Amino acid sequence: xxxxxxxxxxxxxxxxxxxxxxxxxxxxxxxxxxxxxxxxxxxxxxxxxxxxxxxxxxxxxxxxxxxxxxxxxxxxxxxxxxxxxxxxxxxxxxxxxxxxxxxxxxxxxxxxxxxxxxxxxxxxxxxxxxxxxxxxxxxxxxxxxxxxxxxxxxxxxxxxxxxxxxxxxxxxxxxxxxxxxxxxxxxxxxxxxxxxxxxxxxxxxxxxxxxxxxxxxxxxxxxxxxxxxxxxxxxxxxxxxxxxxxxxxxxxxxxxxxxxxxxxxxxxxxxxxxxxxxxxxxxxxxxxxxxxxxxxxxxxxxxxxxxxxxxxxxxxxxxxxxxxxxxxxxxxxxxxxxxxxxxxxxxxxxxxxxxxxxxxxxxxxxxxxxxxxxxxxxxxxxxxxxxxxxxxxxxxxxxxxxxxxxxxxxxxxxxxxxxxxxxxxxxxxxxxxxxxxxxxxxxxxxxxxxxxxxxxxxxxxxxxxxxxxxxxxxxxxxxx
Ligand code: UDP
Numbered sequence: 066x067x068x069x070x071x072x073x074x075x076x077x078x079x080x081x082x083x084x085x086x087x088x089x090x091x092x093x094x095x096x097x098x099x100x101x102x103x104x105x106x107x108x109x110x111x112x113x114x115x116x117x118x119x120x121x122x123x124x125x126x127x128x129x130x131x132x133x134x135x136x137x138x139x140x141x142x143x144x145x146x147x148x149x150x151x152x153x154x155x156x157x158x159x160x161x162x163x164x165x166x167x168x169x170x171x172x173x174x175x176x177x178x179x180x181x182x183x184x185x186x187x188x189x190x191x192x193x194x195x196x197x198x199x200x201x202x203x204x205x206x207x208x209x210x211x212x213x214x215x216x217x218x219x220x221x222x223x224x225x226x227x228x229x230x231x232x233x234x235x236x237x238x239x240x241x242x243x244x245x246x247x248x249x250x251x252x253x254x255x256x257x258x259x260x261x262x263x264x265x266x267x268x269x270x271x272x273x274x275x276x277x278x279x280x281x282x283x284x285x286x287x288x289x290x291x292x293x294x295x296x297x298x299x300x301x302x303x304x305x306x307x308x309x310x311x312x313x314x315x316x317x318x319x320x321x322x323x324x325x326x327x328x329x330x331x332x333x334x335x336x337x338x339x340x341x342x343x344x345x346x347x348x349x350x351x352x353x354x355x356x357x358x359x360x361x362x363x364x365x366x367x368x369x370x371x372x373x374x375x376x377x378x379x380x381x382x383x384x385x386x387x388x389x390x391x392x393x394x395x396x397x398x399x400x401x402x403x404x405x406x407x408x409x410x411x412x413x414x415x416x417x418x419x420x421x422x423x424x425x426x427x428x429x430x431x432x433x434x435x436x437x438x439x440x441x442x443x444x445x446x447x448x449x450x451x452x453x454x455x456x457x458x459x460x461x462x463x464x465x466x467x468x469x470x471x472x473x474x475x476x477x478x479x480x481x482x483x484x485x486x487x488x489x490x491x492x493x494x495x496x497x498x499x500x501x502x503x504x505x506x507x508x509x510x511x512x513x514x515x516x517x518x519x520x521x522x523x524x525x526x527x528x529x530x531x532x533x534x535x536x537x538x539x540x541x542x543x544x545x
Contacts, residue, residue, distance in 0.1 A: 197286075231244050359436035363437070405422070483495060
């Protein structure tokens with residue numbers, strides 16, 4: 066049937082950094098494979114990087130790509146340190162531009178490429194202004210929060226923590242004390258497991274506390290909240306979030322759903338495109354092929370975490386001293402004040418491993434040679450490791466990473482959490498615990514069991530599978 070103004074057409078707007086982009090691009094692809102028209106709207110800079118780094122953008126008939134300026138001067142480098150500026154600029158400077166674009170796309174009966182007018186928006190939850198824009202032009206809008214449900218629930222509890230007197234922390238408090246203001250986590254969530262900026266907050270007026278609290282509550286103004294998680298992982302947090310935001314879809318891990326869709330449809334181009342913003346070094350897979358099973362420690366801290374030189378040295382010597390083989394992702398902008406030189410790339414002795422700038426991470430984690438993942442506990446990395454059954458050694462930095470790492474060690478029991486102690490001795494000790502003897506076997510068994518449970522939830526009839534189909538049906542009914 067030819068498209069008409071009621072044909073569901075979703076416009077998806079991701080936050081312009083690797084983690085959220087991966088999540089939302091996977092959702093875009095899944096919705097398009099499922100028969101909905103989808104426009105993925107990126108910033109010009111992200112779109113350009115995507116085109117340059119990827120072999121090709123996915124060629125799915127119902128998926129198209131558009132881009133807009135982010136409002137910052139063209140010549141400003143969009144590196145790790147500028148992410149916040151880009152988001153602020155989009156929220157403020159690009160509002161008018163977005164308004165005009167959305168209105169045109171809503172009113173356009175048929176655009177030249179045969180796509181119908183847009184009927185629904187899915188925007189990153191960090192863009193609250195999008196919810197208002199959608200309301201102004203009378204389009205239903207869904208909010209997608211790409212970090213974990215447990216972190217979303219902690220942010221929603223900021224008012225309760227303030228009311229309880231558990232926030233701000235005050236001088237000299239014991240960071241190991243368990244907090245009571247996040248229902249469902251009273252038994253294990255310590256102050257040090259809350260997002261790191263909670264520690265710096267001096268009053269209820271702290272700008273970051275206020276921002277997170279407001280942005281999180283804003284999701285309840287949207288028609289629904291999408292979370293890239295599975296109930297089997299975070300049922301308590303999802304349950305509590307639903308009490309405040311009843312229409313909440315827990316439909317992850319999206320990368321695993323997409324992989325199973327692709328293999329069910331025998332998509333031949335499945336591996337030829339990625340959503341990477343960096344050029345992937347696929348040679349590392351050949352190196353992994355030469356290694357024995359579970360013998361390599363994979364180290365990656367995501368797309369925008371940076372290390373001080375001291376942290377870099379402690380990690381470096383801890384890894385070397387463990388004596389295990391290492392595959393280490395060190396982005397060129399990753400170590401503060403240290404240039405990306407051949408010297409750094411060759412810092413690891415040849416026989417002990419490789420330092421490279423960017424990997425095809427999902428494939429690395431799926432490789433039989435990888436025995437453990439030293440991670441910053443970003444949510445996408447955590448989910449990717451869980452799905453592949455790879456135990457994690459967590460070195461969290463900020464935002465949801467502190468709470469994710471607590472879930473890894475205390476709730477799912479698939480790894481260890483270094484948290485605030487970052488020295489070479491602890492790195493070495495923990496790497497050995499993750500890689501050697503009975504403790505390693507125990508972690509691997511728990512990780513495999515968790516992977517099985519998550520895979521069950523995305524298979525036909527599982528909870529994430531049902532939630533994904535509920536989302537599709539709801540988008541269709543919003544489009545009428
Ligand atoms: N990633 C990758 N190659 C790398 C390092 C990371 O493809 O060498 C991907 C990883 O698979 C994940 C994303 O980058 O999907 C990082 O997202 P995450 O939420 O873990 O961390 P963030 O970058 O948002 O801190």
